[in-house]
Amino acid sequence: MPNSNRGRTADISRDGGVRREGLRIGGARVATERSSEVFNPYTRAVVGTVAVAAVAEVRRAIEIAKAFRSRLTRYERYRICYQTAEALRARTEEIANLITAESGLCKKDSTYEVGRACDVFIFAGNAALQDDGQIFSCDLTAHGKRRKVYTLREPLQGVISAITPFNHPLNQVAHKVAPSIATNNRMVLKPSEKTPLSALLLADILYEAGLPPEMFSVLTGDPKEIADEMLTHADVDLITFTGGVAVGKYIAAKAVYKRQVLELGGNDPLIVMEDADLEEAATLAATGSYKNSGQRCTAIKRMLVQETVAQRFVELLLEKTRAIKYGDPMDPKTDMGTVIDEAAARSFEDKVNDAVAHGARLLYGNVRAGALYSPTVLDRVDPEMAVVKHETFGPVSPVICFHTIDDAIRIANSTAYGLSSAVCTNRLDYITRFVSELNVGSVNVREVPGYRLELTPFGGIKDSGLGYKEGVQEAIKSFTNIKTYSLPWLP
Numbered sequence: 001m002p003n004s005n006r007g008r009t010a011d012i013s014r015d016g017g018v019r020r021e022g023l024r025i026g027g028a029r030v031a032t033e034r035s036s037e038v039f040n041p042y043t044r045a046v047v048g049t050v051a052v053a054a055v056a057e058v059r060r061a062i063e064i065a066k067a068f069r070s071r072l073t074r075y076e077r078y079r080i081c082y083q084t085a086e087a088l089r090a091r092t093e094e095i096a097n098l099i100t101a102e103s104g105l106c107k108k109d110s111t112y113e114v115g116r117a118c119d120v121f122i123f124a125g126n127a128a129l130q131d132d133g134q135i136f137s138c139d140l141t142a143h144g145k146r147r148k149v150y151t152l153r154e155p156l157q158g159v160i161s162a163i164t165p166f167n168h169p170l171n172q173v174a175h176k177v178a179p180s181i182a183t184n185n186r187m188v189l190k191p192s193e194k195t196p197l198s199a200l201l202l203a204d205i206l207y208e209a210g211l212p213p214e215m216f217s218v219l220t221g222d223p224k225e226i227a228d229e230m231l232t233h234a235d236v237d238l239i240t241f242t243g244g245v246a247v248g249k250y251i252a253a254k255a256v257y258k259r260q261v262l263e264l265g266g267n268d269p270l271i272v273m274e275d276a277d278l279e280e281a282a283t284l285a286a287t288g289s290y291k292n293s294g295q296r297c298t299a300i301k302r303m304l305v306q307e308t309v310a311q312r313f314v315e316l317l318l319e320k321t322r323a324i325k326y327g328d329p330m331d332p333k334t335d336m337g338t339v340i341d342e343a344a345a346r347s348f349e350d351k352v353n354d355a356v357a358h359g360a361r362l363l364y365g366n367v368r369a370g371a372l373y374s375p376t377v378l379d380r381v382d383p384e385m386a387v388v389k390h391e392t393f394g395p396v397s398p399v400i401c402f403h404t405i406d407d408a409i410r411i412a413n414s415t416a417y418g419l420s421s422a423v424c425t426n427r428l429d430y431i432t433r434f435v436s437e438l439n440v441g442s443v444n445v446r447e448v449p450g451y452r453l454e455l456t457p458f459g460g461i462k463d464s465g466l467g468y469k470e471g472v473q474e475a476i477k478s479f480t481n482i483k484t485y486s487l488p489w490l491p
Contacts, residue, residue: 019048021196023057023220024203026064027213030057036221038197041104041338041371042329048102048197053221058188058229061217065159065186066235068214074128076210077182081125083209084178084202085118095170095201097330102195103169104338104371106329109292116454117174117202123455123472124178132476138486148489153480155184158237160479161230162189163223163251165243166340167295167393169195172242173202175454177216179475181206188217190230194340196220231255238479242297242470245391245416245463252466261468261478263459265391266297266419268449269412271434272313273405274306276424280446282316284422285397288448290324290375293339294395297464298420298450302381302388304408307401314363314379314399321364321397324375338371339394345373348394352376355387355398365396383411391417405430413439419460420449441465 019038022029034052039045072080088095092114099110138147162176173191180187191199196218203218219226231239231254238259241251248264270288272281288300305313329337339345345368352366355378365376373394381388381398388398402408412421420442423434435443441460444451452458457469468478 018046019197021048021050021200021220023051023053023061024200024213024216024218025057025061026217027207032057036193038102038195040101041341044370050196050200050220053219053226055226055229057221058219058226059233061188061219062159062230062233062235064214065188065217068186068212070155070184070186070212070215072184072212077128077184078125080181080206080209080211081121081128081178084206084211085121085125087205087209088114088118088121088202091205095198098201099169099195099198100329100337102197103166104329104340105292105295106334106337107332108335109337110329113168113171116168117171119454120171120174120178120472123453124182124476127179127472127476128182132480137489146489147486149484149486151482151484153183153476154483155186156237156479156481158235159233160185160187161233161236161239162187163227163230163239163241163243164189164191164199166192166194167292167297169198170202173199175242175470175472175475176240177202177206179472179479181211181215182472183476183479185479186215188219188230188236190219190221190223190226193220193222228254231258240470240475240478248465259478260466261470261475262465263297263470264419264463264465265393265417266299266449266460266464267301267388267391267415267417268298268420268422268440269302269304270300270449271408271412271421271423271425272303272305272309273408273423273425273427273430274308275426275430276309277426277446278309278313278316281424282313282320284424284446284448285313285317286320286324286375288422288450289397290321290336290395293336293373295339295393296450298448299393300397300422300449301392302383302412303397303399304402304411305399306408307403310399310401314377317397317399318364318377321375321377326374327372336375336395339373340371342371344394345371348373348376348392348396351387351392352378352396355381355385358382358385360385360387360398383414389415405433409433409437413437416463417460418462419464420444422447422449422451441467441469
């Protein structure tokens, strides 16, 4: 592999280009006897080394968090979130370089991710300023009393365990910790062992912004060794996890009587009807497939195209796919960097080869060099092929033809997932059917499946999650207990 990235990693690192990081336990940097290396997926250079936590460190972090009771006012929580957003914005270039170095995502994508994380903290800060109570008059019925019932939201009594994936190493963490701060909670986070450096940097920024360090600890290490303690510890009240289905189901079985917010995989369709603007649809298809190297739970994983417009749609999709510049993630002109590692790239290559062996047509791509995998277009894909039956978490664009809207809905609903979807049509009768009949958490009309604000509810059903939503507003609901109290109310 080329090594042109090696010099650039030094710009975002210390100690000769390699970051050396300890755990963050109650704000303290804790070194351990063991460490692990973080590799740049493109160059295979070592980006950093991180301490490896054992169960003892997990228990210590939870103990510190449990013992602390935050007295931060709403305004103080707002200021911490706001100052964190300002710091992220001021250090965008540095942080984007770090995300790119540890994840292989191109600079365009990592820069965009920093902006999204800024939005998360702004929305969380604004939410901290909003009074969350309700008032109910009790004389609504013939046997009612002259009283009023009030509600308020309180932080959890115990600690929040958060586990985040590699594909958005900053923004996924922001979506856990920002609502935790807004609600005066305490959190212990385990970021992906593949991309832990962004989370550690964010912790330092939060402490500098005034967050009491007891409210947020970051543990790095092997999930096989420490995750069970984060799931079962008596002082953990809630587990919030974003990642794969198998791990999510393991958490659901292991954690048992604890609240769980599980945001799992997706197999999101783009449905293109015969009346669609095909230029727009093809643009959405390419963006939805290749942004973030296709490593998004809401990436377009299947393209369902009405048969009378399929040929022209495929021509336009090929044109836009060929225009994607992929390669060195640090090159500001690159549109798509690597996937997370060579094993992931090999899995995409194998799935595409399997589809071709079963009758699909490879029109472009399926080229791999280490963790670098090209944008790839497959036509004449059958809905039962593994490349579309199961989630393909990479930059593959499989095209499936259908005849009627009934066929489109049936195919879209035929997988185990139910996260999001996109439809390209201008017909209101089509739109209302899709909104009513697609078994998903979101339907976006003339937009990619992943479109949302960091504020709005987000999540799926079936194997995509338990129906509990993320997004700042919904996370705040999950992260709090509602208490009611009543008072006499005289006329």
